[in-house]
Structures are given as C-alpha cells and as structure tokens.
Amino acid sequence: MPASFQLNVAIREHSNGDQVAFKVDGQRFEGAEKTLKFSVDSHYDVRISARPSVDVRALNIAGFDLDLKKESENETLAVWNTSGMEVSKKGTRQNITLVLRTPQGTLTKQLQSKFYPKEDSHADWGHKLTTIEWKCTMEHDVIHVVEENFR
Numbered sequence: 001m002p003a004s005f006q007l008n009v010a011i012r013e014h015s016n017g018d019q020v021a022f023k024v025d026g027q028r029f030e031g032a033e034k035t036l037k038f039s040v041d042s043h044y045d046v047r048i049s050a051r052p053s054v055d056v057r058a059l060n061i062a063g064f065d066l067d068l069k070k071e072s073e074n075e076t077l078a079v080w081n082t083s084g085m086e087v088s089k090k091g092t093r094q095n096i097t098l099v100l101r102t103p104q105g106t107l108t109k110q111l112q113s114k115f116y117p118k119e120d121s122h123a124d125w126g127h128k129l130t131t132i133e134w135k136c137t138m139e140h141d142v143i144h145v146v147e148e149n150f151r
Contacts, residue, residue, distance in 0.1 A: 004146075006051045007100075007107070007134045011036070014043035014079055021126035022150060031095045031112035034150050039123045040085050040115050048100065049075040058101040061111075088114045100143070107136065107143035 011020045021037045029035070038044065046066065048056055053074040059066045062085065066078035088094055095110040116123040127150070135147040 004135070004137045005054060007054065007136055008047075008049045008051075009098075009132045009134070010045075010047040010049075011080075011129060011132075012045045012047075014045050017045075018124075019128040019130060020044065021124055022129050023126040025093070025112075029093045029112060031093060031110055034112065035093055036111055036113045036129070037123045037126060038082055038085070038113055038115050039118045039120070040087055041083050041118045042081075044080045044082065046078045046080050047071070047075060048078075054102055056100060056102060058099075060097075060099040062096040082115065085115050087117055102143070105138055105141040105143045107134075107145070109134070109145060 012018060013020070022034050023037065024033060025035050026033055046059065046061070048059070050056075051074065056068060056076040059068060059076075059078050061080050064080065066080055069077045071077050093112050093114055096113050098107075098109045098111055100107040100109075130151045133149040133151060134145045137144050137146055
C-alpha cells in the first residue's frame with residue numbers, strides 16, 4: 001500500500017439509488033461540521049473506491065460487519081442495514097464508527113449522523129452527497145485521514 005492514497009466513500013439508498021443528504025452544522029456539535037442524514041430500518045449501498053487501489057478486507061459501520069462485494073480492482077460495495085439504530089432526538093447527533101480494514105492497516109473514522117423515522121422526509125433535506133473524499137496516510141498499521149471533503 002502506498003504511503004498516501006485517497007479513499008472515496010459514496011452512500012446511496014439501496015432501494016432507489018438516491019444520494020443520502022447531509023447538512024452543514026458548523027461548530028454546533030462536537031463531532032464534525034457536517035451531519036449525514038439516514039432513515040432507520042433502511043438499507044444503504046456503501047461504495048468504497050481508492051486511488052491507487054486498496055484491498056478492502058472488512059468494513060464495519062455502527063458495530064455491524066458488512067458483507068463485501070468486489071466491484072472492480074479499486075471499488076468495493078457493501079450494503080448497510082440501519083435496523084436497530086435509534087431515531088435521533090431533536091437537536092442531537094450520533095457519532096457512528098466506520099472501521100475499514102486492509103491487509104496493511106485499519107482506518108477508524110467517526111461519522112456524525114442523524115437518524116430519522118423511515119417515513120420522515122427530513123432525512124432527504126439538505127445537500128446531496130456524491131462522495132466523501134478522504135486523503136489518507138499510513139503509519140505502521142494505522143490509516144489516518146489527513147483531509148476530508150464532502151462532494
């Protein structure tokens with residue numbers, strides 16, 4: 001694995017391919033400036049691509065190990081089921097943990113999120129997320145995100 005590389009994470013609704021929404025919260029919350037918006041009891045496609053290529057061996061989101069499907073040399077797909085996640089209380093955010101494992105190292109990243117009831121249209125309000133770009137470096141067996149961009 002190269003000393004530096006870029007990971008792209010795209011999250012879409014499994015049923016219709018719609019992009020998930022995010023909102024800019026600025027410094028309102030401790031976790032991050034942007035909040036990803038999800039519906040509970042829903043499925044989401046999580047597509048990970050890397051430049052140069054990275055062999056994704058395992059992906060865990062919010063404590064759930066996801067089955068991986070290799071789409072191409074540099075692209076891996078998983079489906080995340082949000083069943084069991086709790087609806088976020090008004091004015092709160094949840095930091096969910098994403099853990100990505102490669103043969104050379106592990107990335108652990110907090111994603112500031114808000115979960116809505118399945119039929120609540122607020123989950124769709126906001127900017128549409130094409131991809132989260134993480135510029136990464138390796139140190140021993142740990143992958144560090146040195147820059148993050150929401151596109």
